[in-house]
Amino acid sequence: MWLRISAIVMRFFFLHRRSVARVMEIFFWPVMNLIVWGFVTAYLKELALPKTVLFLLGAVILWDVLYRSQQGITLAITEEFWVKNIINIFISPISIGEFLAAICIVGLIKSVVTTIVLGFLAFFFYRFNLLSAGPGLVLFLGNLLLFGWAVGLFTMALIFRYGRAAEALIWGVPFLIQPFSAVFYPVSVLPFWLQKVAYLLPSTYVFEGMRQVLATGVVDVSMLGISFGLNLVYLLLGSLYFSWMLRKVREMGYLSRFHLE
Amino acid sequence: MQQDSTNKSTTDAITEVSQLTKRFNSLTALDSLSFKVCRGDILGLLGPNGAGKTTAIHCILGLVTPTSGSIRIMGLDIARHRRKILARVNFSSAYTALPSNLTVRENLNVFARLYGLKSARVRIDSLLELFEIEATNDSLTGSLSSGQLTRLNLCKAFLNDPEILFLDEPTASLDPDIAAKVRDRLQELQRQRGLTMIYTSHNMQEVEQMCDRVIFLAKGRIVMQGSPAEIIKQSRSRSLEDLFISIARNGHLYQTVDNQEGEPCGSG
Numbered sequence: 001m002w003l004r005i006s007a008i009v010m011r012f013f014f015l016h017r018r019s020v021a022r023v024m025e026i027f028f029w030p031v032m033n034l035i036v037w038g039f040v041t042a043y044l045k046e047l048a049l050p051k052t053v054l055f056l057l058g059a060v061i062l063w064d065v066l067y068r069s070q071q072g073i074t075l076a077i078t079e080e081f082w083v084k085n086i087i088n089i090f091i092s093p094i095s096i097g098e099f100l101a102a103i104c105i106v107g108l109i110k111s112v113v114t115t116i117v118l119g120f121l122a123f124f125f126y127r128f129n130l131l132s133a134g135p136g137l138v139l140f141l142g143n144l145l146l147f148g149w150a151v152g153l154f155t156m157a158l159i160f161r162y163g164r165a166a167e168a169l170i171w172g173v174p175f176l177i178q179p180f181s182a183v184f185y186p187v188s189v190l191p192f193w194l195q196k197v198a199y200l201l202p203s204t205y206v207f208e209g210m211r212q213v214l215a216t217g218v219v220d221v222s223m224l225g226i227s228f229g230l231n232l233v234y235l236l237l238g239s240l241y242f243s244w245m246l247r248k249v250r251e252m253g254y255l256s257r258f259h260l261e
Numbered sequence: 262m263q264q265d266s267t268n269k270s271t272t273d274a275i276t277e278v279s280q281l282t283k284r285f286n287s288l289t290a291l292d293s294l295s296f297k298v299c300r301g302d303i304l305g306l307l308g309p310n311g312a313g314k315t316t317a318i319h320c321i322l323g324l325v326t327p328t329s330g331s332i333r334i335m336g337l338d339i340a341r342h343r344r345k346i347l348a349r350v351n352f353s354s355a356y357t358a359l360p361s362n363l364t365v366r367e368n369l370n371v372f373a374r375l376y377g378l379k380s381a382r383v384r385i386d387s388l389l390e391l392f393e394i395e396a397t398n399d400s401l402t403g404s405l406s407s408g409q410l411t412r413l414n415l416c417k418a419f420l421n422d423p424e425i426l427f428l429d430e431p432t433a434s435l436d437p438d439i440a441a442k443v444r445d446r447l448q449e450l451q452r453q454r455g456l457t458m459i460y461t462s463h464n465m466q467e468v469e470q471m472c473d474r475v476i477f478l479a480k481g482r483i484v485m486q487g488s489p490a491e492i493i494k495q496s497r498s499r500s501l502e503d504l505f506i507s508i509a510r511n512g513h514l515y516q517t518v519d520n521q522e523g524e525p526c527g528s529g
Contacts, residue, residue, distance in 0.1 A: 007374030014367040015360065084358040088417070091322050092375040093348040250326040253285055256319040 004094045008102030009109075012076060030064045030114050034121055041126060055211050057128040059183050061118045062210055065111050065141050066181075066203055067174050069148025072107025073100075074155045074170045081164065090255060096246065100239075104149050111145055133210065136219030140206050143224060146231040147202045151177065153238030157245035163254065182207050202230040273300040275425060275457050276321065281330035283316055283481075290316045292481040294330070298425075303451060303458040305468045305489075307501075308478035309509035314461045317478070318427050321459070322352060335424065348376065353418040354429035355411065361403030365394070365413055368402055369420065376421035388416040392446060408439035415443065419450070425457045432467060440464075444471060465501040475501070479508050 016022050037060045080086040089099065115130075122128040133140065155173050159166045180194060181203035187195050198204045205227035213219050249255050276298040283291040291313045298304045306314045319325040321332055323343040332339045334346045359368040366385060373381030389395040392412035397405055405413060411431060418426055431447075432440040444467060450456055462468050468475060469489045477485040477492070485492050485508070489501055498504040 003374050003377060003379060007371050010374065011360065011363070011367075011371040014363045014371070019362060079360075083360045083362075084356070085360055087324065087352070087354070087357045088359065088372070089375070090324060091347055091350075091352045092372065093344045093377070094375055095344060247326070250324065253283075253290075253316065253319070253325045256315065256324045 001098055004092075004098050005102040005105070008076075008089075008094070008099060009105050012079075012103075012106045015079070026068070026110055026114055027117060030060075030068075030118055031121060033060050033064070034118055035125075041128075054128055055214055056184060057122050057126060058130065058133070058210050058214055059207060061115060061122060061130060062140060062144055062206065063178070063183050064118060065115055066144040066148045066151075066177075068111040068114050069107045069145045070152040070155065070174055071148075071170065072110040073103040073149060073152035074159065076103040076106050077156050078159060078167060078170060081159075087256065096243070100153075100242075107149065107152065108145060111141075111148070115141065133213045134217070134219065136209070136213055136221075136224070139219070139224045139228075140210055143202055143206050143227040143231055146228070146235060147206075150202075150231060150234035150238040153235070153242045157238075157242040160242075160249045161245050161254070177201060177203065180204070186211060200230070202227040202234065205230075274298065275300040275335055276459070277331075277333040278317070278321065279331045279333075281317070281320060281332065282328045283313075283320060283325065284328045290481050291320065291327070294478075294481065294483060296476055296483065296486070298457060298459060300424075300457055301451075301455040302473045303460055303471055305472035305475035306459060306461045306478065307465075307468060307475055307505065309505070311480075312478040313481040314478055315429060316481075318352075318429060318459065318461065322350070322427060323347070348421065349423060350425040350427065351418040351421055351423040352427040352429070353411075353414040353431055355431060355433035356429065357414070358410070359402050359413060359417060362401060364399050364401055365389070365397045365405070366399065368413070369416060372417050373420050378420065381420065384420065385416070388419055391419075391450075392416055393442070407434050408436065411435055411439070411443060415446070422454075423456070425459065428458060428460045430462055431460075432462065432464060440467070447471070465505055469501055477504070477508055484508060 016026075034057070037056050041054060041056050077086075080089055094102075119130040122130060131137065151173055155169050158169055180190075180198045181201050182190065182198055183203070187198050187204060187208060190198055205223040209220050209223045209227075212223075274297040278297070279295050281291050281294040282289070294313070294317060296304075306317060308314055316325060320327050321334065321339065323339050323346075326340075335349060337346055339346055359372075363371070369385045369388070370381060373385065378384060386395070389398060392415055394405075394409050394412050394416070397409055397413070402410070402413065411434075415431070418428075428447075432443055435443065447458070448471065451458060458471075460468070460472060462471075472489060474488055475486065475492065476483055485496060485504070487495065493499075493501060493504065496504050496507070498507065
């Protein structure tokens, strides 16, 4: 099993090793985001606004974990469509579970690398210490990573079903979630009915928790627990939806048509 | 890799397709298709575009779920033992590609792992040599010519030492010289290893040269089957190419071959 999983991970390592564009894609947008929000934060500090404006930087970095994690797995599968390799993968003895595990590892590696780079840059340019969140940071990151995978599973299922026409979802779906996840503002600023929606998302608890820990130094474990529980539900639903869609795609013969698109 | 098994068994059906039907909404792509492929045979699956050749191969490989019917490969039902079967077969098509931004060796290393080969260096070296593309070892796959790409696809297809090889127009877009070399290599490997091949091609001369048996499909039905010589004689055509044109233009006039159990192995 691990040999087959490592095959897919290795395939993406080889791909990124000599593709400057793909490596830049991991760093470019997150770093640009950090720079813009870093200066906004510096400006807000000049205006003598509370220290909590630093939340913005934390939010930028944590949001990117979710985004990279979702992108890591959806781009991995789309890459196989682009290069007409999907049939070669699907006629090999790799199981869907192994394939998903492999591309989740690819997503994990991308997220970890981006977080480390952004953490360093935030510290050196804006004196923002991500580690000030303490050991709870790992739990924040873990929950966002899991939610990114869950969102990625739903996105991938739609790409399998609708092919290249659905590719825009890779970049679009995370931004559908962002306004309701209270990334840059607390849930309390949302209208009451949207707050209900926000609390259905695991990411909301992470961003609320991050603001709390940066303000008070206290990690609300119960919030992270709810986030983890919701993540398990979404991962289960995502896996079931993906499996169902893959079965439909096999019935409709779309899998064998992707290489013709 | 060079195991000699020229004395192939002709009584052993390695693939059994029974009453295979595939409908896409109102379109019937395969209509109660039944046939057997004997171990060590090269079967040509022929027919005009849209006849159902690729759908049949994709059903056999588990890429497409049939509407009804059964497929048994090496005695195992593909619906239940897909991964076990896929570990022992392989596929090469002119219409699939290996990632262009990986080198030849990187691609083969990835697929070697997918097929469970931990240390594939020697095997990859011997396949690259066999298909005469060892010089491309460190080249990016995207920089290869179409002839080299076809041979790389075949190297991938032989990595797991398959018992059945599915070839979907393997020589399409090749110049006659390279196409002849590819055919020679395939025949050589088939003779040495008793390999079974299921082959689609629009090149009828190639089919006559390569295939022990051919099945002509029209609108998802088998309209003719037998050895190339037999069906040329049976159809009173001058060549397979003439028969192909006739079926392509008048397929609806041909009777469906009543082939519920498939032809028994060893009958030819």
